[in-house]
Amino acid sequence: MNAFLLQAATMPVTAPVAAAAPATAIGQPNTVAMAFFFLFIAVTLGITYWAARRTQTTEHFYAAGRSISAAQNGFALAGDYMSAASFLGIAGLVSTTGFDGLIYSTGWLVGWPVVLFLVAEPLRNLGKYTFADVVATRLRSTPVRMAAAYGTLSTVIFYLIAQMVGAGSLIKLMFGLSYESAVMIVGAAMIAYVLFGGMLATTWVQIVKAALLLGGAFALAMLVLAKFNMNPLALFAAASAKYGDAVLAPGKLVSNPFDTISLGMALMFGTAGLPHILMRFYTVPDARAARTSVFYATGLIGFFYLLTFVLGFGAMVLVGPDAIKAVDKGGNMAAPLLAEYLGGTPFLGFIAAVAFATILAVVAGLTLSGAAALSHDLWTSVVRDGKARPGEELKVARGATLVLGLIAVVLGIVFKGQNVAFMVSLAFAIAASANFPALVLSIFWRRCTTQGAVASMVIGTTATLVLIWLSPVVQVDILKHAGAWFSLKNPAIITIPGSFLVGIVVSLLTTDDAAAQGYDASVRDMIDGANAH
Amino acid sequence: MPITDTRSHQGHHALAAARWRIAIALTTAVVVLYFGFILLIAYAKPLMGSLVAPGLSWGILLGAVVIFGSWISTWIYVRWANNNYDARLEALKKESAR
Numbered sequence: 246m247n248a249f250l251l252q253a254a255t256m257p258v259t260a261p262v263a264a265a266a267p268a269t270a271i272g273q274p275n276t277v278a279m280a281f282f283f284l285f286i287a288v289t290l291g292i293t294y295w296a297a298r299r300t301q302t303t304e305h306f307y308a309a310g311r312s313i314s315a316a317q318n319g320f321a322l323a324g325d326y327m328s329a330a331s332f333l334g335i336a337g338l339v340s341t342t343g344f345d346g347l348i349y350s351t352g353w354l355v356g357w358p359v360v361l362f363l364v365a366e367p368l369r370n371l372g373k374y375t376f377a378d379v380v381a382t383r384l385r386s387t388p389v390r391m392a393a394a395y396g397t398l399s400t401v402i403f404y405l406i407a408q409m410v411g412a413g414s415l416i417k418l419m420f421g422l423s424y425e426s427a428v429m430i431v432g433a434a435m436i437a438y439v440l441f442g443g444m445l446a447t448t449w450v451q452i453v454k455a456a457l458l459l460g461g462a463f464a465l466a467m468l469v470l471a472k473f474n475m476n477p478l479a480l481f482a483a484a485s486a487k488y489g490d491a492v493l494a495p496g497k498l499v500s501n502p503f504d505t506i507s508l509g510m511a512l513m514f515g516t517a518g519l520p521h522i523l524m525r526f527y528t529v530p531d532a533r534a535a536r537t538s539v540f541y542a543t544g545l546i547g548f549f550y551l552l553t554f555v556l557g558f559g560a561m562v563l564v565g566p567d568a569i570k571a572v573d574k575g576g577n578m579a580a581p582l583l584a585e586y587l588g589g590t591p592f593l594g595f596i597a598a599v600a601f602a603t604i605l606a607v608v609a610g611l612t613l614s615g616a617a618a619l620s621h622d623l624w625t626s627v628v629r630d631g632k633a634r635p636g637e638e639l640k641v642a643r644g645a646t647l648v649l650g651l652i653a654v655v656l657g658i659v660f661k662g663q664n665v666a667f668m669v670s671l672a673f674a675i676a677a678s679a680n681f682p683a684l685v686l687s688i689f690w691r692r693c694t695t696q697g698a699v700a701s702m703v704i705g706t707t708a709t710l711v712l713i714w715l716s717p718v719v720q721v722d723i724l725k726h727a728g729a730w731f732s733l734k735n736p737a738i739i740t741i742p743g744s745f746l747v748g749i750v751v752s753l754l755t756t757d758d759a760a761a762q763g764y765d766a767s768v769r770d771m772i773d774g775a776n777a778h
Numbered sequence: 779m780p781i782t783d784t785r786s787h788q789g790h791h792a793l794a795a796a797r798w799r800i801a802i803a804l805t806t807a808v809v810v811l812y813f814g815f816i817l818l819i820a821y822a823k824p825l826m827g828s829l830v831a832p833g834l835s836w837g838i839l840l841g842a843v844v845i846f847g848s849w850i851s852t853w854i855y856v857r858w859a860n861n862n863y864d865a866r867l868e869a870l871k872k873e874s875a876r
Binding site for chain 2: 344347348350351352354355357358359361362363366477478479480481482483484485490491493494495502505506509513533536537539540543544547550551554689765768769771772773
């Protein structure tokens with residue numbers, strides 16, 4: 246159950262049961278899917294070509310020249326955030342367990358209000374390209390940026406591995422391509438977007454992807470509801486008539502409330518610490534646009550998760566849990582199977598291509614934020630002490646993109662067939678425990694010192710990594726040990742308060758005169774915008 | 779960084795404090811809403827499984843409430859910020875420009 250839960254909540258990583266379901270075209274080379282897929286690649290590479298000519302400076306490469314509108318950024322945030330996990334995983338979980346899957350639909354949304362209230366505007370006004378810019382506003386740059394890069398790169402690498410392995414399995418399952426060639430196609434396309442088109446291309450890839458995903462999910466949901474007089478309650482009633490009232494009630498998923506609360510905390514506060522999400526606030530012209538863009542993103546993402554209610558129960562009633570599990574025992578093919586049932590092979594092809602575009606866009610955003618941590622935080626600020634030659638940072642950023650992209654492809658192939666589903670919740674847990682507390686403390690607390698912020702980031706990241714290693718998801722599910730030292734599957738309930746506590750205690754035990762003196766100016770900048778005077 | 783005069787200084791801190799109070803209040807509201815939902819699922823399973831209407835259990839209804847509640851909380855904040863906060867910010871900028 247546990248492995249199933251995590252897996253369904255993240256990415257398809259199980260091997261398909263080949264030829265178990267002859268009624269579906271899934272796994273056969275699908276001309277329509279291929280056509281849509283290549284159309285998407287052609288359009289996004291066209292965008293990249295257009296964006297490449299406008300990407301001449303570091304500000305363009307990292308932040309699209311601050312030229313993205315609030316509505317565009319709202320779509321791009323939604324595109325960066327809605328992974329294949331939320332589309333395929335939640336639909337699959339609802340279709341096979343009913344209500345339990347909906348716990349994820351809510352959990353993945355509630356981080357967005359937190360982003361809006363606590364980080365979006367201060368981030369836009371205080372930083373330039375990375376969230377470390379904000380923490381380093383009045384603290385000592387070198388230690389802060391090294392610690393922030395540790396947290397950022399850990400988040401990015403684990404998230405990337407999960408996405409790459411998911412991409413390989415998904416494309417193999419849907420298109421019949423080999424796993425390795427699928428990973429390489431994803432890697433090559435993603436490197437092309439980021440390397441040549443920078444943030445401008447990445448943003449438009451996200452916008453196209455978000456529009457496709459929302460449009461595809463909406464069309465699918467409408468086709469489902471058309472069979473139930475456009476009444477979702479009639480759909481839910483049909484599900485309970487067919488599979489019992491239990492499908493509308495909490496089931497086995499919440500067997501350990503602490504686990505659920507811990508995962509909920511990681512999702513809620515991790516969103517406000519995800520480097521690729523935070524970086525998006527630098528692409529808009531001002532704080533007001535940053536604020537408005539989160540409002541749009543919350544609306545779009547919430548709408549999408551409401552659709553997952555209909556998609557999940559629709560797949561349960563129209564396709565059936567057994568048929569879904571016969572194709573992929575993690576349930577991840579529920580939405581594609583539903584599309585095939587309602588619209589035949591062409592619609593299946595379209596939804597398969599949408600799922601693929603979804604992964605491609607997420608990895609592009611992740612790679613760009615990792616490259617920014619390497620080039621802007623580590624190279625320019627730490628190695629060059631903020632005195633890089635003109636044009637140097639852009640070259641380093643492009644080099645870092647290439648290196649990270651290749652690392653992602655290699656790791657994707659190395660982790661083939663491994664259960665890496667836990668890595669997404671790990672990435673959220675690190676983001677919530679390493680990046681979020683330091684960000685909040687440094688922005689809002691006068692007494693926060695360099696030592697406090699660094700200790701919070703380093704211990705937050707390390708503690709999360711160690712506790713995940715000791716937890717059942719690694720010890721039992723992967724290493725096949727009988728038990729685990731640490732009983733929770735997600736450590737956020739310990740590591741988030743722990744990281745805040747470390748930051749506060751270390752700050753109180755140390756003095757940092759420059760940080761205290763810089764506070765008034767930082768409050769002023771946070772409100773006026775750092776470029777305002 | 780120009781030396782800030784005390785009045786504008788206080789104005790900035792007051793505005794930051796006002797934003798901080800709204801942010802904390804709304805964050806608390808969302809935390810209570812979501813973790814209340816999770817705790818009900820964990821400790822009141824029979825209630826969450828009981829039906830409000832045919833096809834609609836309390837669990838599904840409250841799940842939708844969490845999503846709508848998140849929307850409404852962001853709407854409240856954006857409304858406050860666009861009307862109240864931005865106006866005070868403009869006044870503050872004019873004052874320090876004088």
